[in-house]
Amino acid sequence: MELFRVENLSFRYPKAERDALQEINLSVQNGEFIVLCGASGCGKTTLLRLLKKELAPVGEKTGRILYAGAPQEALTNAGEIGFVQQNPESQIVTDKVWHELAFGLENMGLPTETIRRRVGEMASFFGMQGWFRQKTDALSGGQKQLLNLASVMVMQPKLLILDEPTGQLDPIAAADFIATLQKINRELGLTILLAEHRLEEVFPIADRVLVLENGRILLDDEPRKIGLRLSKLHCDHPIMLHALPGAVRIWQGLHIDDTCPLTVREGREFLERHFENRAETLPEPEVPRIGETAVELKNVWFRYEKDAPDVLRGVSAKVYRGEIFCMLGGNGVGKTTALNVLAGLDKPYRGKVLVGGKPIKDYKGGTLYRRGLALLPQNPETVFVKDTVRADLAEILEVMEIPRSEHAAQIEKIAEKLGIVHLLDRHPFDISGGEQQKSALAKVLLSEPKILLLDEPTKGIDAFAKSNLREILRKLKRDGMTIVLVTHDVEFAAETADRCAFVFDGEILSADPPQKFFAENSFYTTAANRMARGLWKNAVTCEQVIEGCRTTGGQL
Amino acid sequence: MKKWISYGILCLLIPTVVLCGMFLFPAKQYAWISLCVALLSCLPVFLRFERKSVSTKRLILIASMTALSVLGRILFTPIPGFKPVTAMVVITALYFGGEVGFLTGSLCALISNFWFGQGPWTPFQMFSWGLLGLLAGLLADPLKRSKILLAVYGAVSGVLYSALMDVWTVLLADGYFNLSRYAATLVSSLPFTAIYAVSNLIFLLLFSKPIGKILERIQTKYGL
Amino acid sequence: MKAFANMHPAVSMLYFLSVLLVCMFIPHPVLQAEALLGGALFCAALQKRGAALRDLGFYLPLFLMVAVVNPLFSHNGVTPLFFLNENPVTLEALLYGVSLAVMVIGVLLWCKAYNEIMTSDKFLYLFGKLIPKLSLVLSMALRFIPTYLRQSRRVSRAQKAMGLYAGKSITDRVKNRMRVLAAMISWSLENAMETSASMKARGYGKKGRTNFSLFRFRASDGVLLAICICLLAVPLIGAAVGITDFMYYPRVGVIQTTPAAIAVYAAFGTLSVLPFILEVKEAIVWNYSVSKI
Numbered sequence A: 001m002e003l004f005r006v007e008n009l010s011f012r013y014p015k016a017e018r019d020a021l022q023e024i025n026l027s028v029q030n031g032e033f034i035v036l037c038g039a040s041g042c043g044k045t046t047l048l049r050l051l052k053k054e055l056a057p058v059g060e061k062t063g064r065i066l067y068a069g070a071p072q073e074a075l076t077n078a079g080e081i082g083f084v085q086q087n088p089e090s091q092i093v094t095d096k097v098w099h100e101l102a103f104g105l106e107n108m109g110l111p112t113e114t115i116r117r118r119v120g121e122m123a124s125f126f127g128m129q130g131w132f133r134q135k136t137d138a139l140s141g142g143q144k145q146l147l148n149l150a151s152v153m154v155m156q157p158k159l160l161i162l163d164e165p166t167g168q169l170d171p172i173a174a175a176d177f178i179a180t181l182q183k184i185n186r187e188l189g190l191t192i193l194l195a196e197h198r199l200e201e202v203f204p205i206a207d208r209v210l211v212l213e214n215g216r217i218l219l220d221d222e223p224r225k226i227g228l229r230l231s232k233l234h235c236d237h238p239i240m241l242h243a244l245p246g247a248v249r250i251w252q253g254l255h256i257d258d259t260c261p262l263t264v265r266e267g268r269e270f271l272e273r274h275f276e277n278r279a280e281t282l283p284e285p286e287v288p289r290i291g292e293t294a295v296e297l298k299n300v301w302f303r304y305e306k307d308a309p310d311v312l313r314g315v316s317a318k319v320y321r322g323e324i325f326c327m328l329g330g331n332g333v334g335k336t337t338a339l340n341v342l343a344g345l346d347k348p349y350r351g352k353v354l355v356g357g358k359p360i361k362d363y364k365g366g367t368l369y370r371r372g373l374a375l376l377p378q379n380p381e382t383v384f385v386k387d388t389v390r391a392d393l394a395e396i397l398e399v400m401e402i403p404r405s406e407h408a409a410q411i412e413k414i415a416e417k418l419g420i421v422h423l424l425d426r427h428p429f430d431i432s433g434g435e436q437q438k439s440a441l442a443k444v445l446l447s448e449p450k451i452l453l454l455d456e457p458t459k460g461i462d463a464f465a466k467s468n469l470r471e472i473l474r475k476l477k478r479d480g481m482t483i484v485l486v487t488h489d490v491e492f493a494a495e496t497a498d499r500c501a502f503v504f505d506g507e508i509l510s511a512d513p514p515q516k517f518f519a520e521n522s523f524y525t526t527a528a529n530r531m532a533r534g535l536w537k538n539a540v541t542c543e544q545v546i547e548g549c550r551t552t553g554g555q556l
Numbered sequence B: 001m002k003k004w005i006s007y008g009i010l011c012l013l014i015p016t017v018v019l020c021g022m023f024l025f026p027a028k029q030y031a032w033i034s035l036c037v038a039l040l041s042c043l044p045v046f047l048r049f050e051r052k053s054v055s056t057k058r059l060i061l062i063a064s065m066t067a068l069s070v071l072g073r074i075l076f077t078p079i080p081g082f083k084p085v086t087a088m089v090v091i092t093a094l095y096f097g098g099e100v101g102f103l104t105g106s107l108c109a110l111i112s113n114f115w116f117g118q119g120p121w122t123p124f125q126m127f128s129w130g131l132l133g134l135l136a137g138l139l140a141d142p143l144k145r146s147k148i149l150l151a152v153y154g155a156v157s158g159v160l161y162s163a164l165m166d167v168w169t170v171l172l173a174d175g176y177f178n179l180s181r182y183a184a185t186l187v188s189s190l191p192f193t194a195i196y197a198v199s200n201l202i203f204l205l206l207f208s209k210p211i212g213k214i215l216e217r218i219q220t221k222y223g224l
Numbered sequence C: 001m002k003a004f005a006n007m008h009p010a011v012s013m014l015y016f017l018s019v020l021l022v023c024m025f026i027p028h029p030v031l032q033a034e035a036l037l038g039g040a041l042f043c044a045a046l047q048k049r050g051a052a053l054r055d056l057g058f059y060l061p062l063f064l065m066v067a068v069v070n071p072l073f074s075h076n077g078v079t080p081l082f083f084l085n086e087n088p089v090t091l092e093a094l095l096y097g098v099s100l101a102v103m104v105i106g107v108l109l110w111c112k113a114y115n116e117i118m119t120s121d122k123f124l125y126l127f128g129k130l131i132p133k134l135s136l137v138l139s140m141a142l143r144f145i146p147t148y149l150r151q152s153r154r155v156s157r158a159q160k161a162m163g164l165y166a167g168k169s170i171t172d173r174v175k176n177r178m179r180v181l182a183a184m185i186s187w188s189l190e191n192a193m194e195t196s197a198s199m200k201a202r203g204y205g206k207k208g209r210t211n212f213s214l215f216r217f218r219a220s221d222g223v224l225l226a227i228c229i230c231l232l233a234v235p236l237i238g239a240a241v242g243i244t245d246f247m248y249y250p251r252v253g254v255i256q257t258t259p260a261a262i263a264v265y266a267a268f269g270t271l272s273v274l275p276f277i278l279e280v281k282e283a284i285v286w287n288y289s290v291s292k293i
Helices: A044-051 A097-107 A112-125 A141-153 A171-188 A199-205 A223-233 A238-243 A246-254 A264-274 A335-342 A389-399 A404-418 A433-445 A463-478 A490-496 A514-520 A527-532 A542-551 B002-024 B026-051 B056-075 B085-116 B121-138 B140-145 B147-174 B179-188 B190-222 C009-025 C029-046 C049-073 C091-117 C120-128 C132-160 C170-201 C219-240 C259-292
Strands: A002-012 A021-029 A033-037 A060-067 A081-084 A159-163 A191-195 A208-213 A216-221 A275-277 A293-302 A312-320 A324-328 A350-355 A373-376 A451-455 A482-487 A499-504 A507-512 A553-555 C080-084 C087-090
Touching: A002 A044, A021 A044, A021 A191, A021 A216, A033 A044, A033 A171, A033 A199, A044 A060, A044 A159, A044 A191, A081 A141, A081 C170, A097 A112, A097 A141, A112 A141, A141 A159, A141 A171, A159 A171, A171 A191, A171 A199, A208 A223, A216 A223, A223 A246, A238 A463, A246 A264, A246 A527, A246 A542, A264 A275, A264 A527, A264 A542, A293 A335, A293 A482, A312 A335, A312 A482, A312 A507, A324 A335, A324 A463, A324 A490, A335 A350, A335 A373, A335 A451, A335 A482, A373 A433, A389 A404, A389 A433, A404 A433, A433 A463, A463 A482, A463 A490, A482 A490, A490 A514, A490 A527, A499 A514, A507 A514, A527 A542, B002 B026, B002 C219, B026 B085, B026 B121, B026 B147, B026 C009, B026 C132, B056 B085, B056 C132, B056 C170, B085 B121, B085 B140, B085 B147, B085 B190, B085 C120, B085 C132, B121 B140, B121 B147, B140 B147, B147 B179, B147 B190, B179 B190, B179 C049, B190 C170, C009 C029, C009 C091, C009 C120, C009 C219, C009 C259, C029 C049, C029 C091, C029 C259, C049 C087, C049 C091, C080 C091, C087 C091, C120 C132, C132 C170, C219 C259
Parallel strands: A033 A191, A033 A208, A081 A159, A159 A191, A324 A482, A324 A499, A373 A451, A451 A482
Antiparallel strands: A002 A021, A002 A060, A208 A216, A275 A553, A293 A312, A293 A350, A499 A507, C080 C087
């Protein structure tokens, strides 16, 4: 049965120069799992919101949207189409978990007994018994997003629309969330329309993939055919290069006539079918020359409160001048705390932190943050306090005691370097997540740091912004900056870092160049490595796997 | 029909409660009446708000501004008396009108006392912060135009707030308006009154422009 | 200690209001002393021993202060004890001061217990039917506040790590807090618009919204409610017929000891120690059931 039918839909925002959506034609069948992908700004959100009439943006709309055969305006029950947005935090309305679950049902005017039953049923389906009576604020990001999903599901929708629901989650919580979606689709037969930029997990479980570009549907096909059709359209399409699952990217890079693999398992089978290894390992680039120590942690112990457990238990690490040092690890192992200790925000109760050979305590009154060290926090919006990006940047120049007359030129220079010239006069909250991050980075860089610390820089930004960030970091490194970053994102670390360190249980366990580092892990490693490790243990990125197949792999 | 019955009950109930209290608590009847007045003066605004249709955005705006005022009270906890709450309520009222101002003020008093402790003082705080918001909403035009007027409003509202709370103290202590005790209470709370007045003045002068800009931007962006 | 906290909100609310009303508005020495005792016992039962002792260190000086200050400027009464700057310090004023102190401390203790028991969700439940829209506003505000607190801490740290107002001086601190608050306003209102989308997406704004809660009115709640009403009725009737009238000026009155008056004292005494008794009973039952395992 056809649930949704979109005919010749075009849409233009007020005062916009071009259409946000052009001539969209789309049919959604009952029970389908559809994934919508595309770079940010391609019109994904606009399309999804137009399908949910309560959230439809204001603007000029032509074409038709039919729901269950009738114009969508005829649908009166808001619960029939569930909608989950990206930010887990801002969607929660009430202060208790049980009340949040009941919120939609209260709106429908159901009696207490019915609500009690439905809420109980949903809470047990989602395994929420343990936190049913908790405050919503006490939940983790993953739990919050699960709660948002459950409080939509409790209204018994026929279609679930999700707009980048895992964008703000760490990889483990994101995988859990996707698995829950799959369960809902398989077990309840619910139709799902999901916009995502992290495709590794969702590609294999989708029935259909829609690729949106500049407000048009570029492709609409089953996942296995997307790779092929995309490379035929143009082989260096940004989605192709950065966003598709590793297996598809490797398959596409090798141009072999075989069905497209989607999962790690299929990718490994594909590689083993076609290649054998003639060399044990891939050649590794020279280990960067060990230079001066830029920052050092010496047996650092830290806890947040006197009676709280230790978060850092004797962490020691050295970061050398001019390298990109990456700290990896799961949730709550102390990565971010270690970074905050490095930044001088948290004071260890034992041990030493040396910045440029000098104890961090000896930097008085903000001198540490002028031409010394800078931190880009996990949430870039916390950096802005003014009403334009330009004013925010100027504020730092003020602190740096740079004469007013030079402000404009300095701002222009950094804006060009990071590609944010067009954003300077916008309000910091009116720009996208990736743009916000670059602007925040610009503000932080104006203090001319020698050491740059970044906390989860890839959170909530799409694949294109990610590769853009990688280029920026490399550029900064070439200019001699030392960069320390903390991340969950193994793919990003593998492609960016000079050395990776594994953090667990308040300690830094090892620090090696990425190829060596990931070769020694078997689980905590990149998808490309998991596919190819039978052939070359130290092939870590998709490019390395492809390169390995081309040079040292004997084709069967 | 149902509505009228409930209003009827309300109209009967309120005087009954007040009169009963006066009869039962002759020694403290003025304290009782003042408590009832403080509570009841919030009621008309609350009920009016309940009855009319309010957009979701406006509803959530009030919730946010209330939460932000409470946040202000919490952020400045270390400095006693030096709080931006009145200033926040007044600025909210200047841009979103007296009703939103009243609700933000009174709800902020109610909610922040979940942190700072509820007590018989809660209704009086609700009443005074609400009233300050309502008045600021009514005087929005002149207050927006003149900084001096705004400063005066801030200082006076600090003094009024303190004086009003002292009235209740005296009524509860003596059961009638004991002028000498009122004078003594006023004198002993003078330092606080001064901090209230000065902090209101400072926060209003420093905040009204930047926050006003933020609120205006939000108003145009989301059509509030 | 959970016995009283698990009662239906309506019952506990009624209970607190009645005790507070009598304590504040009927200035009779016996009733006030009973309220103080009940409040102290209840607070002690709700807290750990150390915290209760620490409280004593706060309330005792306050008690003395309120009691002593009154006779210093109130010179009513006919029994001068001594003269201070040619003004009489009277026995009546001193006793009135003591009664004021008993009342103030009693109210404070009961408010403390109230704050412990009447959490915001109970409050919201009680007023949800009366003022549904505002109670939703309250619920949202309560949900926002901890989030805003966390975000404001993040903003403050981010600003500090850029060397902005990182100093320890008072002006730097005040300035930093004000910047953070201003930044929070933009952030929170932007987020609030997403929240409003999430509300609309779940059908908020239609007529006939209901109010759901997890609270159930059980038989034990009914029993307690009935007991409370009966126990409250006695002192109120007593007040109505003038049993609880008591004068301090010009001369301290006499505490009645008629059977009716005794009944009033007994009823209110029972009412004010009721939660303490419940807590003790619960503790005994619990220990007994544990010992059986």
